[in-house]
Amino acid sequence: MYYYLFGPVPSRRLGMSLGVDLVPRKVCTLDCVYCEVGKTSKLSLERKEYIPYDKIIAELKHYFQNNPDPDYITFSGSGEPTLNSRIGDVLQFIKEQKPEIPVAVLTNGSLLYDKKVRSELMKADVVLPSLDAGSNEVFQKINAPAKDLNFEKYVQGLVDFKSEFSGKIWLEVFILPDYNLEKEELGRMEKLIARINPDSVQLNTLDRPGTVPNLHSASKEELLEIKKNWNLENVEIISSAVERKDIQSYRSDTETAILETISRRPCTNQDLSKIVGLHINEINKYLDVLEAEKKISTISQERGVFYQPYNK
Numbered sequence: 001m002y003y004y005l006f007g008p009v010p011s012r013r014l015g016m017s018l019g020v021d022l023v024p025r026k027v028c029t030l031d032c033v034y035c036e037v038g039k040t041s042k043l044s045l046e047r048k049e050y051i052p053y054d055k056i057i058a059e060l061k062h063y064f065q066n067n068p069d070p071d072y073i074t075f076s077g078s079g080e081p082t083l084n085s086r087i088g089d090v091l092q093f094i095k096e097q098k099p100e101i102p103v104a105v106l107t108n109g110s111l112l113y114d115k116k117v118r119s120e121l122m123k124a125d126v127v128l129p130s131l132d133a134g135s136n137e138v139f140q141k142i143n144a145p146a147k148d149l150n151f152e153k154y155v156q157g158l159v160d161f162k163s164e165f166s167g168k169i170w171l172e173v174f175i176l177p178d179y180n181l182e183k184e185e186l187g188r189m190e191k192l193i194a195r196i197n198p199d200s201v202q203l204n205t206l207d208r209p210g211t212v213p214n215l216h217s218a219s220k221e222e223l224l225e226i227k228k229n230w231n232l233e234n235v236e237i238i239s240s241a242v243e244r245k246d247i248q249s250y251r252s253d254t255e256t257a258i259l260e261t262i263s264r265r266p267c268t269n270q271d272l273s274k275i276v277g278l279h280i281n282e283i284n285k286y287l288d289v290l291e292a293e294k295k296i297s298t299i300s301q302e303r304g305v306f307y308q309p310y311n312k
Helices: 053-066 086-096 115-120 136-143 151-164 181-197 222-230 243-245 253-265 271-277 280-292
Strands: 005-010 013-019 070-077 105-108 126-128 168-174 202-203 235-239 296-301 304-307
Touching: 005 053, 005 202, 013 053, 053 202, 070 086, 086 105, 086 115, 086 151, 115 253, 136 151, 151 168, 151 181, 151 235, 168 181, 202 222, 202 253, 222 235, 253 271, 253 280, 253 304, 280 296
Parallel strands: 013 070, 070 105, 105 126, 126 168, 168 202, 202 235
Antiparallel strands: 005 013, 296 304
């Protein structure tokens, strides 16, 4: 059993991706209202070796010796991976051992204002940062950053990273009605995206309940309207979660285990992660499909969002 690796899991953007989790749950620089991992338990800008380098390397060595190569190796998981001060060293090890496997970094991009962080990511093949706001007001509302994180500094970090990085930057833009779907805010976001100049702009919206009640997703029509109105190249809409079921690694026995568990009592995604024995990101892939197929529904309680069998 691996503690810091998970998957490979089917990714809508990266094929079969082996996840590398560099921070404990949920250490992050932001506390985004839509986060599928859950509320941030440690909101911080402090970089340190949250998970020891040697432990991560030992698991990677074992995986490489005993498994076929994934399509990607991806730094992602329980929190913000760039908070781990050894991310550059782990990336260097992977490139030395498996130079043929592309490496992706899923990051909120909030620490890219730090020149050291930018330099540590230079050997990555793809970096997928986020931008969900065009103004500090909306940034605070959606992303709830650590108190010393300045919005303009955050955006400038993305701009600087694009100018220095030789790999691809795929910028994810998460659209939430009642938060950033207003025309003026979308216009401000368009200007910032043009300034950042990413290789791809990926429009996304809510697949599952967030960390606050009454969030709802943007419609496909609303996303298409944004794509049409923005004078930007390379804008795409991320495909729906239900397509994950067509991927070979989607296991019906895992789906059955989830359904059998919640038929006995409602569970959070964290509960299911412990019961089924899969990383929370893997559990979320299955929950996305089951919810899209209307096999499960959710109910918000004090401890979080609970999943239960769908009631018509």
